[in-house]
Every structure is written in C-alpha cells, then in structure tokens.
Amino acid sequence: MALWGGRFAAGSSNMFRQVNDSLPFDQAMAAQDMEGSIVWSRALAKAGVLTSEEQQQLEAALSELKAQAEAGEIDFNASGEEDIHSFVEAALIDKLGDVGRKLHTGRSRNDQVATDFRLWCRTHIESLKTDVTAVVRSLLHTASRHQQAIIPGYTHLQRAQPIRFPHWCLAYVEMFKRDLSRLNDLHARMNQCPLGSGALAGTTYPVDRHEIAEQLGFTSPCLNSLDAVSDRDFVLELLFTASTSMMHLSRLAEDLIFYNSGEAGFLQLGDSVTSGSSLMPQKKNPDALELLRGKCGRVFGHLQALLVTMKGLPLAYNKDMQEDKEGAFDAVNQWHCCLCIACEVLDSLALNEERCRIAAAQGYSNATELADYLVGKGIPFRTAHDISGQVVLLALEHNAPIEDLSLEQLQSVCSDIDEDVYPVLQLEYGVDKRNILGGTSAETVTKALYQELENMDKLG
Ligand code: ARG
Numbered sequence: 001m002a003l004w005g006g007r008f009a010a011g012s013s014n015m016f017r018q019v020n021d022s023l024p025f026d027q028a029m030a031a032q033d034m035e036g037s038i039v040w041s042r043a044l045a046k047a048g049v050l051t052s053e054e055q056q057q058l059e060a061a062l063s064e065l066k067a068q069a070e071a072g073e074i075d076f077n078a079s080g081e082e083d084i085h086s087f088v089e090a091a092l093i094d095k096l097g098d099v100g101r102k103l104h105t106g107r108s109r110n111d112q113v114a115t116d117f118r119l120w121c122r123t124h125i126e127s128l129k130t131d132v133t134a135v136v137r138s139l140l141h142t143a144s145r146h147q148q149a150i151i152p153g154y155t156h157l158q159r160a161q162p163i164r165f166p167h168w169c170l171a172y173v174e175m176f177k178r179d180l181s182r183l184n185d186l187h188a189r190m191n192q193c194p195l196g197s198g199a200l201a202g203t204t205y206p207v208d209r210h211e212i213a214e215q216l217g218f219t220s221p222c223l224n225s226l227d228a229v230s231d232r233d234f235v236l237e238l239l240f241t242a243s244t245s246m247m248h249l250s251r252l253a254e255d256l257i258f259y260n261s262g263e264a265g266f267l268q269l270g271d272s273v274t275s276g277s278s279l280m281p282q283k284k285n286p287d288a289l290e291l292l293r294g295k296c297g298r299v300f301g302h303l304q305a306l307l308v309t310m311k312g313l314p315l316a317y318n319k320d321m322q323e324d325k326e327g328a329f330d331a332v333n334q335w336h337c338c339l340c341i342a343c344e345v346l347d348s349l350a351l352n353e354e355r356c357r358i359a360a361a362q363g364y365s366n367a368t369e370l371a372d373y374l375v376g377k378g379i380p381f382r383t384a385h386d387i388s389g390q391v392v393l394l395a396l397e398h399n400a401p402i403e404d405l406s407l408e409q410l411q412s413v414c415s416d417i418d419e420d421v422y423p424v425l426q427l428e429y430g431v432d433k434r435n436i437l438g439g440t441s442a443e444t445v446t447k448a449l450y451q452e453l454e455n456m457d458k459l460g
Helices: 014-020 024-048 052-070 084-102 109-143 165-190 207-216 223-231 232-258 287-294 294-308 319-350 352-362 367-376 380-399 407-412 427-433 441-459
Strands: 148-155 158-164
Touching: 014 165, 014 207, 024 052, 024 084, 024 207, 024 319, 024 441, 084 109, 109 165, 109 223, 109 232, 109 319, 109 441, 148 165, 148 207, 148 319, 148 352, 148 367, 148 427, 158 165, 158 352, 158 380, 207 223, 232 287, 232 294, 287 294, 287 319, 294 319, 367 380, 380 407, 427 441
Parallel strands: none
Antiparallel strands: 148 158
16 A cells, blocks of 8 residues: 555556656665664664664564565565555555654655665675775786786777787786776765665654664764755766766677687687577687677666766656666676676686787887887987887888897987897897886786785785
C-alpha cells in the first residue's frame, strides 16, 4: 500500500506505477535503508518520541530484516511497494503494528534516500579503491616480469623514441593512482549526513544530528536541509571518477590491442581473456580489451544523463532525481568488472621482448640522439635537428637505419660527425641517457618501479 494514500480517492494507474516505482532497482540499497532506520529509531528514542522498548522492537525487527535481505531471502518485487523506503516501513508495520507506524516521525523519504544513497556510494567507493589498487598491482607485476624490455614509444602512433617497457606500465600506474586519489577526495567530500533534514526544511523533533551522523559513520551532518535533500554532486563525482578511470582503461586497452596486433606482434594475450571466430579458425580476438574500450560509452553516458537530469532542477527534491540511481549502479558495476578484467589481461600477457626490441630500433627513433650528439659538438639544436633530418633522408634513400650508414656517408651531411657517433646510435644509449626523474633509463625506471612496489606493500 502507498505511504501517502490518505489524501487520494482513487488508486494509481498501472502505467504510472511502472514509471514511478523504484523498488525494482532501489532494493539494492536495502541494507543502507535499514541501517539508517535503526539509527533514526535511536535518535527518536533519545528525543523522547519512542520509548526505549519501542526502539528496541524496531531495532530488532530492522536487524532481522537486514539479515534476511543480506541472505537474499526477501522477494522485494512480490511486495508491490513503491520503493525500498515504503517496503521497509510496510514490513515493520506488518511485524510490529503501531510501533512500525511511528518510525517515520520527523523523517521524509527525501532525507532518507539522500542518506541511503550516500551510504551506498561510500561502501562502493571502498570496494572500488580495492579494485583500482589491484590494477596498479598487476601493472607493477607485469613491469617486474619484463624489467629490461625496450618497446617503441609513439607520438601520433608513429615511432618516436624507444622506452623501457616498465616505463609504459608506470605511466598507467600514475593514472590509476590519480583515480584512487579522486575516490579518496570524493569520500571525504561526500561523507556528510543528510538525515534530520526532513522533506526540505529540517525537523521539529529534537534529534541529535551529530550523533546520527556519527553512528552512520559520517564525518558531520549536512549543514543545510534544502541542500541536503537536493544534492546529488556525490553521484556526479562518482560517475566522473568512473568515467575518467574507464577512459584510462580504454587507453590501456587500445595500446594493448595494437601491441597484440599481427602487425606489431609485441605481445600475446592469455586464452582466458580472448575469444575465437565462429568462421575463421585462426583468430584469437582481444575481446576483453575491446569491451574495456567499448563500455566507456555507457559509463560516460550515465554521467551525461545525470548532469542533464540535475540541470535546472528547482530546490528542493523533485522526482526527476529518482533517475540518479540506475545509471550509477550500472556505472559502478561496469567499472568494477572492467577493473577486474584489466587485472586478468595484464596477469596473462606475455611480452615478446625480441620483437619489441627490433621494432624499437626501427623507424629512425635514434634521430633525436644524433641531434643531441651534434649539440655536444657545439652545434645549436635547431641546426642539429636539421642536419639529423637530412641524415634520415639519406638513410631512407639507402633503405637503411642511420647506424648502418658509413662515416663517409654521415660526414657528407655534416663534417662534425665522427666515429664516436656509432655508440650514441645504439638502442640502449638513448634510452639510458634519459636518466632523469620521470625518464626512461634503466636506473630511473627500476627506481620508480621499486618505489611503487614499496608503496603497494604499505597499502597491504
Ligand atoms: N524513490 C524516491 C527516489 O529515489 C525516494 C524519494 C521519494 N520522495 C518523494 N517525495 N516522493 O528519489
């Protein structure tokens, strides 16, 4: 039965119920709703609204209900209730009669849903932090398996300068560390308790909002009742964080799809995260990675959808805001699954170090080294750049790498080039010369890798 029947002569239409009812999806917040209700019953008892016996009855019934919900023993959909808040209240009335009818004193579904959803987000922020940390761990272990490997580094998807493979892994570690820090920031900002804000204007009952907040693990109560029931910034921030992290995953996926291609052949993916073709027997497709890329669409869409839903909404609560949940639930679930599958892909990949090395040495990716060598001979960089470009042209004419040109050929472009140029043109030389914080030399990269592994150990 609806919570608000008194003023109505006729019932709701079936189509209205279909549009209006949120129980089919907000039952995901059952545990949070019951937790919030337990704390609210305590606050009411302290404020003299409930006797301690009534409060104990409510708390016992709510705890029992919560255990049943967590054990999956409740068929929410069969109840015909409008939303999780109505469901819980109806279940209490069913069990306790008039005592159940007292719980909603001074409370509104508006402050209730805002509280439940914050609790839900907070729990998921914690588990998502574990998921993101697992990706960081997998990246570090993948880097550790191939510490000395050199791969081509690209700009514009053209071979640019060679890099150590762990350097590439550590680039993604930085991205996921930022995602973690965004989750931490979001947690700190959203951890305020709306309960006690009533429908929009606060409540007349003298409940202790600080104690309510504390009992629900919030840092403090929300400071303005109008804002408390209207605010969905925390959902938007979670969706933005999910979107940004999915974008990171999609870039990781795209790099790996390319490295795995027949054309590059830098690595193999495990059988467990690839699939075959129903027609072409030879195929092994990087489906997991394509889905990491593809699922960005719906996650970004959920962020956009909620921004549009919230835009221009007058204060305070409007039913539009019920649209906040399904997208967020889906985004969090997709992000979670994608983080898990990213770990599986990384853990199962095998780098073909020899192929990587050959590719890294191709494409004139030591042309910068030649320019820097000329700078060492006292030539201004812009001129050195030009000379090195001419050498590349010459090498292209001979269909050879720079280091295969004879000294005579090199000197035909610039007489300052000497025999000592050849070691400079070797693959490791340029890589290890970038021995600077944030660079790609063996020493820098190893140091960075061990630093991150140590940080991981501290996280446990
Ligand atoms: N199911 C609603 C939601 O998710 C709960 C709040 C309903 N409030 C109301 N005034 N009708 O937004």
